Amino acid sequence: MKLQFGFDLGGTKTELAVLNANGEFVFRQRVPTPRDSYPLILQTLAGLLNMACESLGTPRPHSIGVGMPGCVDAVSGLVRGSNTLVLNQQPFWSDLKHALGCEIRVQNDANCLALSEAIDGAGSDAGVVFAAILGTGCGGGMVVNRQLVTGRHAIAGEWGHNPLPWPSADEIQVPACWCGQTGCLETWISGTAFAQDHLRHTGQTLDAPAIVQAMRNGELQAAETFDRYVHRLGRALAQVINLLDPDCMVLGGGMSNVQEIYPRVGEVISQYSFGVKATTPVRQAVHGDSSGIRGAAWLCR
Ligand SMILES: [Zn+2]
Known part of the structure; x- marks a missing residue:
């Protein structure tokens, strides 16, 4: 079955969820965001992904979505406008790709809301x-x-x-x-x-x-x-x-x-x-x- 992996990287909590093709949660884990340390944020995300793959007995996905405040600059690839300040001006996209060993798609929380509601929510x-x-x-x-x-x-x-x-x-x-x-x-x-x-x-x-x-x-x-x-x-x-x-x-x-x-x-x-x-x-x-x-x-x- 095709599984969809997504991170929600918030200012206080970091969450990984895995959805099945029907949009049902098959895995969900939430931990505090180590908001003062950029390397620890990368480690936390990698740890959550390992936990999900072990728990589901599934290989690493080809790609993972990440929702977070702020955005990744389309030209420089650096984060800006995040209220988790240690992320700003970091090449988060490429660093996370290396830390997780898969492709990354990053969007801000409002875009994630719009997509979620358009696919199987109030705007479906x-x-x-x-x-x-x-x-x-x-x-x-x-x-x-x-x-x-x-x-x-x-x-x-x-x-x-x-x-x-x-x-x-x-x-x-x-x-x-x-x-x-x-x-x-x-x-x-x-x-x-x-x-x-x-x-x-x-x-x-x-x-x-x-x-x-x-x-x-x-x-x-x-x-x-x-x-x-x-x-x-x-x-x-x-x-x-x-x-x-x-x-x-x-x-x-x-x-x-x-x-x-x-x-x-x-x-x-x-x-x-x-x-x-x-x-x-x-x-x-x-x-x-x-x-x-x-x-x-x-x-x-
Ligand atoms: Zn303004």
């Missing part, structure tokens, strides 16, 4: 799928006919670092983004940004789940923070429609669990999409926290 019935992670940060990925669109510079889908469209007067004072720009979508519609917006307007320091709970308890200020959030998200997704007009949009990350988003965001999208009442479904990711690892495994299908 759609030809063109746009997926967004709304979590600590904000990223996007695009899949066309079950193939990831990565782009000339491997930055396709970096929608989180486009500016918030159609800003209102009180959105002109834009927050700074870690990427060096100001007013990026990440600073408005990530879970982190949701909490910061609440703090700016109310002086209350609450995390995103606590604000959602306050809204459900009927607190007016929390409801207003959520109204602003849905409106910004709707505008951001309308911009995706005006550029790509996908068949389906899928949301992942912590904010995607807030069910109140789904019945409301479509109306805002329609208000800003060009000349149409948008019928594009906006769906919650089906595979939840497993999207990263599943997408990584599907990279080599």
Whole structure:
């Protein structure tokens, strides 16, 4: 049986999973990421692969997918933009290839989400799928006919670092983004940004789940923070429609669990999409926290 191997290399946990042809997990192991040592990260990945091959009684796969934050520069082959800082500026791709003895396909977590959901998740019935992670940060990925669109510079889908469209007067004072720009979508519609917006307007320091709970308890200020959030998200997704007009949009990350988003965001999208009442479904990711690892495994299908 054809097996698909995928690593999810996160800032705190490193996971290896093996999927069978039906997309079922046949092996799954998670260990802490040795985030302060580049050689130890390589050793950890090699150790997990040995464990999986022994446990399954299978030879080393021809290729393995790796999902991680940041990207491998298409020209230099060096990692950039990873929050596991020791990976940045390392030739991770070629070093890992030698450490594991097989071919490597590396993609960021948002691209892995998009691929996972397009293949057997919330977008499996759609030809063109746009997926967004709304979590600590904000990223996007695009899949066309079950193939990831990565782009000339491997930055396709970096929608989180486009500016918030159609800003209102009180959105002109834009927050700074870690990427060096100001007013990026990440600073408005990530879970982190949701909490910061609440703090700016109310002086209350609450995390995103606590604000959602306050809204459900009927607190007016929390409801207003959520109204602003849905409106910004709707505008951001309308911009995706005006550029790509996908068949389906899928949301992942912590904010995607807030069910109140789904019945409301479509109306805002329609208000800003060009000349149409948008019928594009906006769906919650089906595979939840497993999207990263599943997408990584599907990279080599
Ligand atoms: Zn940015």
